Amino acid sequence: MRIDRGGHVAAIGVGADEGETGVAVAMEAIDDVAAGMSPVEAAWIAVRDMLRRSLGARTFDGWLKPLGLDGFDDDSGVxxxxxxxxxxxSWVATHFADQLRAxxxxxxxxxxEVRVAARSESVRLASFGADTPSAIEPTVPVAVVEAAAPLAMIGTPLEARYTFDSFVVGKANEVAYNAARTLALGGPVTFNPLFLHGGTGLGKTHLMHAIGQxxxxxxxxxxVIYMSAEKFMFEFVSAMxxxxxxxxxxxxxxxxxxxxxxxxxxxxxxxxQxxxxxxMNEIISAGRRLIITxxxxxxDLEGIESRILSRLGWGLVADVNPADxxxxxxxxxxxxxGMTGATVPADVAMFLAKxxxxxVRELEGALNRVVAYATLLGRTIDMDFAQETLADLLRANQRRITIEEIQRRVSDHYRIRQTEMSSARRAREVARPRQVAxxxxKQLTPRSLPEIGRRFGGRDHTTVIHAVKQIEKLRAQDAELDADVRLLIxxxxG
Structure with missing residues (x-):
């Protein structure tokens, strides 16, 4: 089986073992992994997981996560x-050859042999690789974008799996979702551009692809053009x-x-810029639609010209918050x-959600890993298996607390608006909770003092130092405050 694509290929040589008679034997070990998923796609799930763990999240996300499985030649093993x-x-072939091979x-x-190919614009959507998600471990294949889409699309192709139907709506994202649906209708809108903001893996990119489709x-x-700002910069520099x-x-x-x-x-x-x-000006002035994330x-965007920030403020700014x-x-x-044949007990599902x-991206990745590993190993999914399979991820999540979560929790505890965390007010009922946050x-996140200050309304790092020392002092003197801090922690x- 071989699905051809256009593009320039950078080859990574892999020596073939003597006596190997093809890939049939290896295929049998991972056959029937999931309805609609081929053995090679199942193997790609395991390969991505190995690369993420061996290289670290930062390196994997920067260079290997965008890769998609393009094809496999059964006869040659390529x-x-x-x-x-x-x-x-070229970069991946040069710098990650050993890791990919292993x-x-x-x-x-x-x-x-493993080859890394740059896909041509004309065939990116209607081909094998477009079915394989590149954001996290691949799930079961989905239908590709209609044939007319490649002619309309310029830039990065839309992911067919990212639709409004597959987007799960809750309080954390309902404003962004409703705004996205409104823009996608194509009728008159009262806001332009739409600016979506939120942390990594919360659904911003999903909404953009859904709007486009x-x-x-x-x-x-x-x-319709979808591209990352990095691609925008790369193509602009190339054009210059x-x-x-x-x-x-x-x-x-x-x-x-x-x-x-x-x-x-x-x-x-x-x-x-x-x-x-x-x-931006051309698109907005012409009455066309602009969406930015x-x-x-x-x-809070640093290093962006004020006139750009002003234009962004013209439209609707909608945040995508962490899912509850x-x-x-x-x-x-x-x-x-969408996982035909996958059986995940309710207690395991609740455990993952908690x-x-x-x-969201990490949550989906964890679910994919549990299901794939259970199928590959012939195991039944239960609590012990989930904990064993996700041990490293669970340890990481125990330590990962964000400043936004702290601000929200402290605001709820002291019954103040979360916006007060970044306000200029100095009243005691606002200043003390802000110092606690x-x-x-400082205690629960790895963020630097300057970054913490920026998240609290652009305050100087010395203000953060003063707040930390003040709360440490008051905890030793005020039993009620100390109890509040312990409860919040x-x-x-937990």
Missing amino acids: VTLAAPSDFMA SWRAVLPHVT DYLARHPDAR RAKDTLTFKARLRSADLLMIDDVQFIAGKDST EEFFHT ADRSPQ FELRLNIIDKKLE RISAN MYLS RQLE
């Missing part, structure tokens, strides 16, 4: 992985080097729907609906 650009394909051969010993379904001839910026400008500014993901990545890039600003609100327990449980239930709370942020850690 695995082809798809990268979003020539540059990334991981693939650990799962499928009969693999003879729904909009194309309603307007098949529309020009090729002395062809006019083509770049015309391509983006003619879009009926332009979506730019993770705009924080252009911070400090003056020439890129200049072009981004004029592109970032990991924080416009006011109820929403996480609903996400697991929704995910299981313990994997950092973000700063203290807990138990709630945050």
Whole structure:
């Protein structure tokens, strides 16, 4: 089986063992892993998990997470992985050859070669690789985007699995969801642009892909462009080097729907921000739709020109908050609906929803891992198996507490608005809870003092130091305050 794609291929040689007669034997070990999932796709799940654990989350997310499984040649034992650009394909082939070779051969010993290919624009969507999610461990295959979409799409292809139907709505994301549905309808809107912000893995990218697909379904001839801010910068720089910026400008500014993901990545890039600003103006002035995401609100974006931040404030700013327990449980239930044959007991589902709370992407990844490992090993999923399979992830989540969670918990405890955490008010009923939140942020997160200060309304690190010392002093003198702090720590850690 071989699915061809366009693109420039960077090969990573893997020596074939003598006596190997193909991949049939290795395939049998992981056959029938899930309805609709091939053995090679199941192997890709295990390979990604091995790479994430061996390289660390930061390296994996930066370079290997964007890769998709492109194809497998049964006769030659060649695995082809798809990268979003020539540059990334070359970098991965140069810097991660050993890790890719070892991981693939650990799962499928009969693999003879691993190739990393930059996919061509014209075939990215309607092909094997587009069915394999690249954000986390792949799940069962889904239908590809309609054939008309590649003609309308420029930039990064839309993920067919990211739809409004597959998005689980809760209190944490309902404003962003409703705004996204409104924009996708294509009728008159009272806000433009739509700015979505929130932490990693909470659903911002999912909503952008859903908007694009729904909009194309309603307007098949529309020009829809989705790309990351990093890709925007890369293509703009490439256009400048090729002395062809006019083509770049015309391509983006003619879009009926332009979506730019993770705009924080252009911070400090003056020439890129200049072009981004004029592109925003053109899109908005022409009455076309613009959607932008970032990991924080416009006011908290550093290194972004004030005129860009001003334009972002023109439209609707909607936050996507961390999912609460109820929403996480609903996400697991929704995910299981698409996993034919997977049986996850209710107590295991509740355990995952309670313990994997950092973000939705990690929660889905944990569920994928449990189901895949159980199938590969022939085990029944129960509490002991889930804890054993996710031991490293569970340890990490025990230590991962965010400043936003601390602010929310402290605000609820002292019955004040969460916005007071970053306000300029100095009244005692506001200042003391704010100091407690700063203290807990220092004790329970790895964030630096300057970063903590920025999350509390741009305060200086010396203010954070003063708050920490003040609460330490008061805990020794005030039994009631000490009890409050102890209770908050138990709630945050438990």
